[in-house]
Amino acid sequence: MSLDVINRHSEALFEFLWCPxxxxxxxxxxxxxxxxxxxxxxxxxxxxxxxxxxxEEAVLACFDTDTTWNLHVDEKLRRDLPGGSARVKILGAPGAYEIDWWSPEPNEDWDPVERGEFNDMEEPAEVSHLA
Known part of the structure; x- marks a missing residue:
């Protein structure tokens, strides 16, 4: 007897995803x-x-900050999720994914961090020991 493994989420999806x-x-x-x-x-x-x-694919990526360490939003270059969680719906196929919507919807109170938004910024030295 053999077990069929169904790979529903390819590596290409994680290459498209980033942390909000x-x-x-x-x-x-x-x-x-x-x-x-x-x-x-x-x-x-x-x-x-x-x-x-x-x-070809429609996937919900659900992000949860319960396990997030050192969520010092201003100091650590992170942005908290409203209510500690957010979802994004991704449509497309490997190499051609696109975002359909965010929940909750981005507004003036919350906007997900863009891919690499903080890459060129240095973490302040006074909080680096917290990481």
Whole structure:
């Protein structure tokens, strides 16, 4: 008897994703624990969307800051998620992904960190010991 493994979420999806808390693009998978941002430890969980509107893939990426370390938003170059979580719907196919929507919707009170937004900024020395 053999077991069929269905790979629903390809590496290409994680190459497209970035963390809306810190803007970094590298994620770590810890077996039996989940997937986490390698920089700030924000957890990400992928779910299949119930509707795909004809796209090859439709995925919900759910970010949760319960596990995020040192969330000093102003000092550590991170932006907290409203209520500690946010979701993004991604449509497309490997190499051609696009964002359909964020929940909650970005507004003047919250805007997800863009990919690499803080890459050229240095962390203040007085809080570097917290990392």
């Amino acid at each position: 808390v810190c803007g970094h693009e590298v994620f770590s998978y810890i077996p039996f624990e989940g997937v986490f941002c390698k920089d700030c430890n924000t957890q990400v969980e992928l779910q299949e969307s119930q509707e795909d509107r004809g796209y």
